[in-house]
Amino acid sequence: MSAASCLRSEDQFLCSICLDVFTDPVSTPCGHNFCNNCINQHWDSSDRCQCPMCKRGFVPRPELHINTLFSGMVAEFRHGAQHKASSSSSDQQAAKPGQVPCDVCTGTKLKALKSCLVCVASYCETHLEPHLTASALKRHQLIQPVDNLEGRMCRKHNKPLELFCKTDQSCVCMLCPVLDHRTHEFVPLKEEGEGKKAELGKTQAEIQKMIQKRRVKIEELKESVRISKAAADRETAEGLQVFTALMESVERGLEQLIQEIEEQQESTEKQAEGFIKDLEQEISELMKRSTEVEQLSRSEDHLHLLQSFSSLKAAPPTKDWTEVRVRPPSHEGTVVRAVAQLEDTLRKQMKKKLFEAELKRVQQFEVDVTLDPHTAHPNLILSDDGKQVSHNDVKKNLPDNPERFSYCGMVLGKQSFSSSRFYFEVQVKGKTDWDLGVVRESINRKGKITLSPKNGFWTIWLRNGNDYKALAGPSVCLSLRSGPEKVGVFVDYEEGLVSFYDIDAAALIYSFTGCSFTEKLYPFFCPCPNDGGKNSAPLIICPVNQTV
Missing domain, CATH: 2.60.120.920 (SPRY domain)
Incomplete structure (x- = not known):
């Protein structure tokens, strides 16, 4: 079958009332075909019984019967269309979250390619085909797929919103100017939309400026944090240097104090050792004399006793140790004096270190200064x-x-x-x-x-x-x-x-x-x-x- 005959046959199998494939097709006396339900509902809602296509009237209302031959042809066409849809649906994507689904698909909803403002429905590639091929459907207004198509219809007249009422600042259908907004000013939606786009362009430019200002402010804040961090690191380093110097001074002071006490103790020990050595020497001499005296006192040789008596009677010469004392060095006040001296040293060092740190800090704000000849005195x-x-x-x-x-x-x-x-x-x-x-x-x-x-x-x-x-x-x-x-x-x-x-x-x-x-x-x-x-x-x- 040629493409032209295919398009023609597809057009012939669509009901002109529901714009879908015939269901239980019947033929009027004038020869036009309609869905049985569609034509009967049309006649039930109308005062006159006439053909919707050619406007031929029928009196009395004719009794309609299912066209069995045409019904078979419709069934065969529907089967072919469904087969074609099933074979092509595998190539189409199922609607993902955020995408508009096809309103006709059963089971897995495919992604819609277009939405029809007349049908108030969205169609995938397969179900969109009648709108692209059927002459009656080609007149419908197709737009990019959108949700909430009902919101694009006039609630009062059930017509697409195609105009903008500048008086009421609202979107209206083609009937609204005639019935409800007779004295109002209207423009096409596209014209008003283009104007609003221009306004949005200005708004967008302002927003971008605001964004840029805030990005600049963010960079300023980051730079402030960086400067603050550098200053904190610098202060920490300077504080570490100052306190390290102070601790070193304290350690030196302690070492000096301990050395002084140890030297005093060493001097005392040396003095005591000298006294003890002298005393031990005298004890040795006295013990020797004691032995000689004891031997003489036991002697039976009276002549020898009398001759030696005078030399042994007197005690050997010794030192008077009565007033000799080894006094422990008095450390009273040593620690106090050392601490006081250390405090004075630390105070001077700390003051100097703090001023050095302070000077380093202010030097970070150096500026380039040059003299202004316009202000200089003539001398x-x-x-x-x-x-x-x-x-x-x-x-x-x-x-x-x-x-x-x-x-x-x-x-x-x-x-x-x-x-x-x-x-x-x-x-x-x-x-x-x-x-x-x-x-x-x-x-x-x-x-x-x-x-x-x-x-x-x-x-x-x-x-x-x-x-x-x-x-x-x-x-x-x-x-x-x-x-x-x-x-x-x-x-x-x-x-x-x-x-x-x-x-x-x-x-x-x-x-x-x-x-x-x-x-x-x-x-x-x-x-x-x-x-x-x-x-x-x-x-x-x-x-x-x-x-x-």
Whole structure:
């Protein structure tokens, strides 16, 4: 049989009312075939008895009988279709969870390829074939397989939802505009869907931005954790180093204490041994004399007795041992003195180790600072790399811009800081006078200036080679064992802290605490006048060398 005749025969075996293969086919007087049940129900529900195909009326209603010849042909076609379906079903996949199953399949439900909005059913490849071949079914609207087809039908008119009511913002069928939404604005679902797609595109872009921001935040948090972990590891290592040094000091102190006690005991033992040796020598001599005296006393030779009596009567010369004593060394206070000495040593070592650890910690926040020539007083000389500044007795002719110090020989760093922590180091070796610190952006730069936190200056200075002060308003005199050759400046903006360190001594010079920063902060430098060459050395911004 040719493909064309196959398609034609399949079309002939479908009832035009139920659109399925005939069941108990009957023929009307006009020659059209219908399922017995379909045509009778059609006539029962209609006021007129006419053919659904050609509209020919019948009066009276004809009595219909099963067309046995055609019924046999239908049975033969149904058998062939079932055989074809069973042979092809093995090549199709059973519907998996989440996939739409075929509504016609019995037993194992195959995966649906299409859903029909007219039939309100989903079909696998085999059961979809009539919709692809039968002319009556080709007019049906097929879509990709979906669940809940009932939700795609108008509940009121039982028609597919094909329009969008912009007034009510709802999907409606073709009858709704005529019957229920007469004055409303309608557009095809596709048109409204495309508009919504554009909106979803914008929403998707916004969501992607939000996702990206959160991914960036995740990386920031991970980086914070990494930095925190590194800091914790560093603190642990530094703590281990400090406590190891302390334990070594304790062990050395204990060894010294034990050695001192043992030496005292050894001295006592040697003294006692000397006394015992002398006593044993005297005992030996006395025992010898005792033997001689005993022998003489038993002698019958009176002449010999009288001649020897005078020499044996007197006891041999011996030492007076009455007041001789071996006094055990007094250890009272030895442990106390040793502990006190150890405490003092530990206190000094611990303080030094802690300051070394603290200095290492703040040095992690090193920033690159260069001098800003636009702020430099005309008497100052800046190096080409912006790392050194010295005072010159000859005043340069420079524009008096608002940023420049006009009266005092001062200069600021180019870099400003308004958050977090930062640290820089300055070499002050060879100088007898200098000022260092940080200042807020709005400080007075014209005329005489008083350095104090109230005026926006957090600084320390050196005068006359040994007079160190923290300009805290009022000033605080600083007692330093030796003058620093390099000074570290550390600022914690959020904590309101400004600290100064002696780098070589690994010691804290001074800290401004409880500061309130609300503006940008700038590094501050003042090399002070030359003083006839005594103070000609420059202030030098140095890279941090963490060798403490």
